[in-house]
Amino acid sequence: MFHIKTFNAIAPEGMNRFEKDNYAINESDTPDGIILRSQKLHDYTFPKSVLAVARAGAGTNNIPVAKCTEQGIVVFNTPGANANAVKELVLASLLLSVRPILQGAQWIQSLTGEAIEEQAEANKKQFAGHELEGKKLGVIGLGAIGAMIANDAYRLGMEVVGYDPYVSVDTAWSISRRVTRANELADVLTTCDFITVHVPLSEQTKGMIGQAELAKMKNDAKLFNFARGGIVDDAAVLQALEADQLAGYTTDFADEKLLHNDKVLVLPHLGASTEEAEINCAKMAARTLKRFLEEGTIKRSVNFPTVEMAFHSPYRITIIHKNIPTMLGQISSTIAEMNINIDNMINRGRDDYAYTLVDLNCDDKKIAHAVANRLEENSDIIRVRVIKNPGVSY
Incomplete structure (x- = not known):
């Protein structure tokens, strides 16, 4: 069960994408994800549980992006939706x-008398x-x-x-x-x-x-x-x-x-203030956040690189870490030392940070979490997460 916290009213067309069997909305003070519009989060203390923040809009100046990056929180926006x-x-x-x-x-609202049409015709040149x-x-x-x-x-x-x-x-x-x-x-x-x-x-x-x-x-x-x-x-x-x-x-x-x-x-900030734009932004934000929580996929992030990889293995490890040359070798060596094969792996860097997905040839939950625990011992790794593939039977 994933917990989602909302700030502001988010269009139901977006929130309905979070199935009730797998998501709880505003039922926990330690959410996995946050979805918002214009609420300012610069003074907000992020619980350690927060994995991602999705803004239903393009701008993210209401979100402390640098602080989120340091804490391993992925920030998404919805470019093009509005x-x-x-x-x-x-x-x-x-x-x-x-x-x-x-x-x-x-001006025409100020006219009085019976000959309104004539007055309008006679004075329209001023406009x-x-x-x-x-x-x-x-x-x-x-x-x-x-x-x-x-x-x-x-x-x-x-x-x-x-x-x-x-x-x-x-x-x-x-x-x-x-x-x-x-x-x-x-x-x-x-x-x-x-x-x-x-x-x-x-x-x-x-x-x-x-x-x-x-x-x-x-x-x-x-x-x-x-x-x-x-x-x-x-x-x-x-x-x-x-x-x-x-x-x-x-x-x-x-x-x-x-x-x-x-x-x-x-104008009173009307740019994205249409019913259609709010719906489009809410749907895109929900879809992006949902894919990240369920698959570890990053798309449309403002602080981490785009990383997508087909998910066929029983377990996936997601790793947010410092973007240093030896990191992939350290991750691979740690997993190899535990006598586990890697089915698939992808890494992308962005500035000082990077994101790696590792799919394990392992169907044992305890072993998958043991791998994550070992990786967390590395001081250059900021956050590790284990994702179980619900589509794989074992």
Whole structure:
């Protein structure tokens, strides 16, 4: 029986994936896994029982990832599950930035009298706007969301240029060949009419768009931030708007100093706030966490490498350890010394840590756990787990 703890309300379409015969939800203070959305865990004391944390969303800045890594806790996210929701909001915001739709709708509510239609026709010119077709959009960050925006903006008739020095092979295949790729960030900043940011928040990207970057942008350009608040220096944006060095700013991250400014549109973090996105994120998070607990498989982790291996043996040992050259030899030697054969084995490293799966040619539970106990004596090994294969009869 696995115990799962939830923070926030998780869509039932996701939680229903945890079968009642094998999972208990919020029934223990020592859970095996945690699933959450926006709850901040930086002050949370993780019980030693916690093996993994799954966030139903892409960003993990509400999770102390470094601390989890040190404790051998795998952190998962759900990249791409809410991408369509964010994409649609960005496209809607682009349209709102060139057409005063909201202002017109608010104004017409103020009309009184019998000749409403005539009044509207007579005054509609004050709400004339522009079109996106033929304008140039710069997309900074070509992950799941950025790639979708780039493709659909091109279909709206925009000229699109994308910048991402770390674009993955899978994403590269998904981007239309008509989207131009910029080699330098400056190529986007200096030439685009609209710029939208879609990179994760990290030490490298914090304040990525600041005073120096804003100074390179066209005076009539408009900036959009639907990634994370800290990526754009809001104070620098306000200075640029005041000096007419920037035409407008739309953000999904509320900040008091951005309010009550005619050149700024602030949204209440609506990016992934659709019923479909919440369901998709919950289903992906549950599926990823479930596979890890039952098989030891790691996929979509932000702190450990992707490791997948078919599970046919009676028992599997999962090992989180320091990423040092001699570790595989030490693991193999320890198992060999116990006169046990290895059916299959895979290892992947990521920065200072690594993850190894070892399938044992052994159908004795006591021996499998004895192997784990011996491995735990190694000071460079952080966590060892034994998984029984329910599909193998013995």
